[in-house]
Amino acid sequence: MKVVFLGTGAGLPSKERNVTSIILDLLQENQEMWMFDCGEATQHQILNTNIKPRKVTKIFITHLHGDHIYGLPGFLSSRSFQGGTDPVTICGPPGIEQFVRTSLQISQTRLTYPLEFIETRDGLIYEDSRFKVTAQALDHGILSYGYRIMEKDLPGALLVDKLKEHNIQPGPIYQQIKAQPAVTLPNGEVLETAPFIGEPKRGKIVAIFGDTRYKKDHFFLAENADVLVHEATFSANQSGLAKDYYHSTTAQAASLAKKAKVKKLILTHISARFQEDEIESLLGEATLIFPNSVIAKDYTWFDV
Amino acid sequence: MKVVFLGTGAGLPSKERNVTSIILDLLQENQEMWMFDCGEATQHQILNTNIKPRKVTKIFITHLHGDHIYGLPGFLSSRSFQGGTDPVTICGPPGIEQFVRTSLQISQTRLTYPLEFIETRDGLIYEDSRFKVTAQALDHGILSYGYRIMEKDLPGALLVDKLKEHNIQPGPIYQQIKAQPAVTLPNGEVLETAPFIGEPKRGKIVAIFGDTRYKKDHFFLAENADVLVHEATFSANQSGLAKDYYHSTTAQAASLAKKAKVKKLILTHISARFQEDEIESLLGEATLIFPNSVIAKDYTWFDV
Numbered sequence: 096m097k098v099v100f101l102g103t104g105a106g107l108p109s110k111e112r113n114v115t116s117i118i119l120d121l122l123q124e125n126q127e128m129w130m131f132d133c134g135e136a137t138q139h140q141i142l143n144t145n146i147k148p149r150k151v152t153k154i155f156i157t158h159l160h161g162d163h164i165y166g167l168p169g170f171l172s173s174r175s176f177q178g179g180t181d182p183v184t185i186c187g188p189p190g191i192e193q194f195v196r197t198s199l200q201i202s203q204t205r206l207t208y209p210l211e212f213i214e215t216r217d218g219l220i221y222e223d224s225r226f227k228v229t230a231q232a233l234d235h236g237i238l239s240y241g242y243r244i245m246e247k248d249l250p251g252a253l254l255v256d257k258l259k260e261h262n263i264q265p266g267p268i269y270q271q272i273k274a275q276p277a278v279t280l281p282n283g284e285v286l287e288t289a290p291f292i293g294e295p296k297r298g299k300i301v302a303i304f305g306d307t308r309y310k311k312d313h314f315f316l317a318e319n320a321d322v323l324v325h326e327a328t329f330s331a332n333q334s335g336l337a338k339d340y341y342h343s344t345t346a347q348a349a350s351l352a353k354k355a356k357v358k359k360l361i362l363t364h365i366s367a368r369f370q371e372d373e374i375e376s377l378l379g380e381a382t383l384i385f386p387n388s389v390i391a392k393d394y395t396w397f398d399v
Numbered sequence: 400m401k402v403v404f405l406g407t408g409a410g411l412p413s414k415e416r417n418v419t420s421i422i423l424d425l426l427q428e429n430q431e432m433w434m435f436d437c438g439e440a441t442q443h444q445i446l447n448t449n450i451k452p453r454k455v456t457k458i459f460i461t462h463l464h465g466d467h468i469y470g471l472p473g474f475l476s477s478r479s480f481q482g483g484t485d486p487v488t489i490c491g492p493p494g495i496e497q498f499v500r501t502s503l504q505i506s507q508t509r510l511t512y513p514l515e516f517i518e519t520r521d522g523l524i525y526e527d528s529r530f531k532v533t534a535q536a537l538d539h540g541i542l543s544y545g546y547r548i549m550e551k552d553l554p555g556a557l558l559v560d561k562l563k564e565h566n567i568q569p570g571p572i573y574q575q576i577k578a579q580p581a582v583t584l585p586n587g588e589v590l591e592t593a594p595f596i597g598e599p600k601r602g603k604i605v606a607i608f609g610d611t612r613y614k615k616d617h618f619f620l621a622e623n624a625d626v627l628v629h630e631a632t633f634s635a636n637q638s639g640l641a642k643d644y645y646h647s648t649t650a651q652a653a654s655l656a657k658k659a660k661v662k663k664l665i666l667t668h669i670s671a672r673f674q675e676d677e678i679e680s681l682l683g684e685a686t687l688i689f690p691n692s693v694i695a696k697d698y699t700w701f702d703v
């Protein structure tokens with residue numbers, strides 16, 4: 096699992112940072128990529144990566160501000176033009192479907208694949224055999240969500256050495272041992288399987304927040320996450336501005352990461368007001384509170 | 400007057416060519432810039448120029464395909480964010496207003512300036528003291544227009560030497576001579592002014608075509624233009640494809656330029672199927688028919 100940043104700027108594109116889009120690369124897990132927000136020129140950013148639009152099958156929109164959605168009609172059209180046929184599911188606040196359908200209809204764009212919409216609300220919004228996604232409303236004036244992506248725990252590996260010690264040799268019986276709480280061996284013995292299976296592998300957790308003011312209740316959504324992606328539109332000494340404009344400071348994002356006991360904090364949505372040489376000091380404000388913090392740049396990616 | 404190309408590609412953005420947008424720079428004439436089409440990431444392209452979004456006061460849309468309009472909501476929002484206050488007029492086929500208003504409304508974008516819409520149809524669509532713009536429907540499946548921008552002829556200069564020969568010395572009388580067919584001089588003499596005024600300066604004419612199939616009637620819109628901007632999505636030997644997809648070939652655009660007796664032909668809307676080293680041969684196909692042809696690249700500009 097990887098998190099890839101396609102756009103890490105706030106509000107307006109700049110030469111250094113495009114507006115928001117993030118890819119959660121699940122190619123290893125389920126051969127899909129999931130997109131979080133799709134600001135204008137996200138498809139242009141993708142041209143500089145090896146991401147294939149047809150691999151993107153789910154798009155989660157945090158909120159409807161233009162810098163998070165204006166790239167969606169173009170991305171969807173180009174995905175079609177490039178021959179994508181797998182369906183796409185778009186999860187987002189009410190209004191996203193009208194925006195997308197109006198844009199496609201007025202431009203007479205007929206997609207080569209089906210499009211499905213799910214209206215985001217608090218709680219479970221998606222689940223399959225491998226993943227679960229929940230959402231929680233944040234505090235951004237406009238309805239804005241954070242998403243918590245949870246990989247389900249993977250069953251532990253068979254303890255082959257231990258099975259051999261018990262004279263249980265490899266064969267179809269191994270599959271049964273893995274799948275069932277007890278099995279009957281060829282010699283008639285009933286074997287409880289639990290002692291022969293290793294610890295389950297804890298699934299990864301990634302929390303990706305939309306734009307928001309700091310509010311301590313938000314820590315639920317990020318609790319124990321391997322990675323928390325959080326906005327940091329303002330510096331630590333601008334908490335007044337952050338409140339007025341419904342955004343967060345570096346220090347507030349770091350406090351939340353600490354409270355939620357996440358493993359790593361990735362800051363994004365960096366304002367163009369900050370010159371590149373001020374980024375170090377923004378980062379310092381975060382690491383003071385939560386040491387394992389980083390600030391994303393366009394095209395940086397992180398293993399989870 | 401200058402024509403600046405912000406995007407010269409067809410359909411999809413590529414690393415070399417963005418989707419369509421053209422600026423007609425009228426800063427010298429009336430301190431405005433007019434935009435023709437606004438594909439996705441036009442505002443990003445502008446970041447690499449010295450064009451100021453607040454100077455763009457009119458936007459003409461040729462047709463509603465996504466590669467010609469998806470940059471509009473972002474451009475308008477950023478123009479607002481950067482403090483533009485002058486009104487913007489958008490001229491385009493029916494549907495453009497719904498697209499723009501839906502996008503702005505769903506993203507809760509409140510512009511700092513008024514927005515006005517004019518529905519493009521055949522004939523005169525705009526006139527002020529300095530310019531006249533007419534439109535003509537082309538042949539692109541979807542309703543697609545070409546625009547003809549005509550600068551009005553400028554009155555000739557006063558022939559000062561000739562006035563002095565007649566003992567008419569500089570003073571307020573010169574303004575009257577310029578403005579009136581006849582004036583009464585201080586000595587009572589009535590002077591016909593025409594012989595003292597030079598030839599009127601012919602206004603410039605620029606024709607900017609939307610995507611279209613070749614049709615010889617289109618030459619009316621380009622007749623005697625100083626510059627014709629025309630698409631060339633296909634090469635000379637692909638006229639079958641051009642017809643099927645409602646586009647033109649290099650040779651067709653050149654034929655139109657010849658028939659319309661324009662001074663210069665600028666080809667754009669170049670497909671990413673062509674490598675950069677094939678561009679020379681595309682150009683050769685055009686110059687064979689109409690010698691004063693060029694192929695635009697992103698960021699190239701031309702004096703008119």
Ligand SMILES: [Zn+2]
Binds near residue numbers: 158235306
């Ligand atoms: Zn926002």
Ligand SMILES: [Zn+2]
Binds near residue numbers: 462464539610
């Ligand atoms: Zn078109």
